[in-house]
Amino acid sequence: MRVRLKGINTVRRKLADGTIRTHHYHRATGTKLPGEPGSAEFLAAFEAAGRTAALARSAGTVAWLIRQYQASRAWTKKLSETTRENAQFDVRACEAKWGTTPLKIVENPRSRPGFLRWHEQLAEAHPRAADMKLSRLATIFAWGVDQGHLAHNPIATFERAYRSDRSERIWMPEHVAAFAAAATPEIWLAMMLALHTGQRQGDLLTLSWSAWDGHAITLRQGKSRRLVFVPATRALKAALDAAPRRATTILVAVRGAPWRKRRFHEVWSETFAAARITEDLHFHDLRGTAVTMLAEAGCTVPEIATITGHSQAHAQKILDRYLARTRSLAESAIAKLDDHRRNRVGLQTDLQTA
Structure with missing residues (x-):
């Protein structure tokens, strides 16, 4: 089945020998598309041109910054494949909410309350997920500051909604x-x-x-x-x-x-x-x-x-x-031993006085 792609300009030119040559261009970017329509080469070039167009349209926004971050070593090399897969869900949520926000607004320190309110709203139902999303967005902003795309990270620090310390969770024998x-x-x-x-x-x-x-x-x-x-x-x-x-x-x-x-x-x-x-x-x-x-x-x-x-x-x-x-367990054990001894002594006293 042949799929009709939108956004393609088809140009036909007549050569000197009278033959007709057909060329295809990506309408938004003017990129010439190689291969025959429907071929793998053609579709790959069309998708690449579409990504370029989307990036150009989003220039200067949070969505644009996210694309830059995900093309960098900070994402492709420093994070494992599993970490990237897990993080992608949070990145999509951040883009859905803040993607169209201009970076000029983001780097304004007065933007911080807006991000924190979003975090609080998410935390009402899912505190841990809320922390992960805002933390991922903070990481992207920090990368943007390092790369000179942002002058300020408004959520460099924030109070987490989810608190769990499992360092005391130990498998006992x-x-x-x-x-x-x-x-x-x-x-x-x-x-x-x-x-x-x-x-x-x-x-x-x-x-x-x-x-x-x-x-x-x-x-x-x-x-x-x-x-x-x-x-x-x-x-x-x-x-x-x-x-x-x-x-x-x-x-x-x-x-x-x-x-x-x-x-x-x-x-x-x-x-x-x-x-x-x-x-x-x-x-x-x-x-x-x-x-x-x-x-x-x-x-x-x-x-x-x-x-x-x-x-x-x-x-x-x-x-x-x-x-x-282990100290608390030891104290509990000694307390039980003391109770046992007191009960035993009390029983012996009762028997003697009976």
């Missing part, structure tokens, strides 16, 4: 044991890798067997781009040595194919529910758990950060939270 009892071998290997390496889920799902040399795992983290070297514990080495190599990736689904992120999340959630763990624990909390395990093994904060890829400050924060939690 009883949680791991319950999960292990409900897990398939494929899911249990994912747990082992996360628990003994402290790496993110995205990096582990794509981790290839070539990263494992029989003694340690070497990988470049997708988010931070840090190259980390993780010597294997005896337990992890035993698990990897016993694992069948059914694909290029270490972690695979039941049928042997690499995990799809959504499917892994579904199976992990089903396993967690089957384990009947009452605490609110996520896969990502295993990174913090790994930090505490390394600390209990005698590792220093710099050594821990080298393995997990955390900043030293964040690793220390996790440990501080963990120590506070």
